[in-house]
Amino acid sequence: MTRETPARPTIYDVARRAGVSKSLVSLVLRGAPHVSAARRQAVLAAIEDLGYRPSRAASALASQQTRSIGVLIDDFRNPWFVELLAGLRSVLDPAGYTVSVADFQLEAASGRNPVDGFLAQHADALVLAAEPDAALLGEVPVPVVVAGVRELGPATLPEADVVAGDDEHGGTLATRHLVELGHRRIGHITGRGGPAAHRRRGYERTARDAGLEPFVAGQDGGTAEADGYAATVRLLEERPLLTAILAANDVMAVGALAALRERGLSAPSDVAVVGYDNSPLAAYRYLALTSVDPHSRDIGAEAARTLLTRLEQPDAPPRPALLEPTLVIRSSSGA
Amino acid sequence: MTRETPARPTIYDVARRAGVSKSLVSLVLRGAPHVSAARRQAVLAAIEDLGYRPSRAASALASQQTRSIGVLIDDFRNPWFVELLAGLRSVLDPAGYTVSVADFQLEAASGRNPVDGFLAQHADALVLAAEPDAALLGEVPVPVVVAGVRELGPATLPEADVVAGDDEHGGTLATRHLVELGHRRIGHITGRGGPAAHRRRGYERTARDAGLEPFVAGQDGGTAEADGYAATVRLLEERPLLTAILAANDVMAVGALAALRERGLSAPSDVAVVGYDNSPLAAYRYLALTSVDPHSRDIGAEAARTLLTRLEQPDAPPRPALLEPTLVIRSSSGA
DNA sequence: TTGAAAGCGCTAACAC
């Protein structure tokens, strides 16, 4: 009533101008099936003329659906999420969903449960681009799809759909690449969590298959740059003669580069380095990391499709999807 | 009515259980001023017991306020936004606002106007952590605060509050640092846009004051890593004897490192490199960029406070805030 | 194919 609100047009206004009832307008709005072309045109025209925008609040209240999807990113500082998000939006946007993203680290730091935040917003569903945490996810009343993270047995959400890259295979690809380059002493830096564990497994199996002894560091550390550095320092202390290092992700690989340099070693001439995620970081010329590409954009798109399906068929059995990663070769591996 | 909705408790249920009217519950919910302690307790208890969560849709509809703030980030791949966002949330969260973020690049790529997205969601206000674009912002019916970007005259939104770092002074700090280190041939790589322009100005003035000839490249390019690389290549072609380079931001600085290396030069031994933003990138050990710290977290917090004030007093005159940057010295400048 | 009418859950006067 104040000057604040220049009286946004409502569905009533549209109906009046188009000479129809508001129900009809509502139908047109949602791409109704059985509306005469004439009326539809009239409604569309009225909408256009008035500059009408439906009120999300009202429709959410009436329909009990917000048409919004919460996306929980593990850590904004690890840029692997960028493509994932692009993929998600490429299908969610056209479907009329709004996506709102939050950063797990940030939320957790302030003592909040990020999932609660989304629930408070009444998101219709959640995308978890992070390690699912049973504690946090205890009682989520909406569909959840885990994207980009292939879960380990016990932590699995019984109800959740999973769309991820085949991390174990990715670990294999990277390791095989190194083996084919002639490396015999290949180390691996890893961290806590499911994705790292799968990648590690791929590394270990492939190394053994090639008759090499796997050597891993950082198993109970984090997966950030500093953790990559620290793990590499330890790795080199115990195995000074390594000629190659596979990192559980790109940022850790950057940490590894630092540790190598401090020892007077450089990549790829002394030690080959391979990352994982093919994040924007890997493409930086100065780093030029050979990296496993999980095809995060595709994962995002597929996750979104899965979500849409789930929303339509809440009771369908979850069908986990595992995308095949590929290897992007840049100079850090000396290939 | 389907099994879908396990009948979420409403304000009615709370009221009944607490033995009060729903208005009273509503009052308590919003930290009412004049409610008796006893009743308040009863209401709070009932809320707790029932696991009640207010419906945002309903309250938005009734109050015409969504209590949500849209934050528009320039580019998710440039991690300077992380701290800014943390600062924003540190004050918006406690104030009961939800922040939803979008990435300008991503939105633009899909041909959407990101501001429209927020308006469709009926955000109560917008934070622009990006260059304000008059075209996009034409008719924004809600308060806007520009955060982290100090605007240039003509592009200025008449109505917008601005909270930014003093980029010109930052440029000065960085340049002075280099001068004090004894450098006489200092180049600068820059790009389009306001922040870069201010930083450049600080560089140019300080260089001249020190009796040095400023030399700038990349003026009409972008501000990503590849642009930093390209600008440095040109810089070095024309001024092969430079001993220091100031970049308009950290990612460009990383691009510069690559260009230097390709010419057989390294930082800091041959050429000192300084970045800007003090983003997570700068702190990577492998990069260890000396960088101007705009104190993005503080900027975010201040921007949020400004927003809150504006929301209460829509007609108060804008009061731009300019925070003082500091210099974070790491090894890339050889100090 | 279209319209009427009853809410969705909450806020905000206004009474009491």
Add this chain to the structure above:
DNA sequence: GTGTTAGCGCTTTCAA
């Protein structure tokens, strides 16, 4: 201080 009462703008049966 606390309760009553209208809506907020849309969706959704149910009739027509």
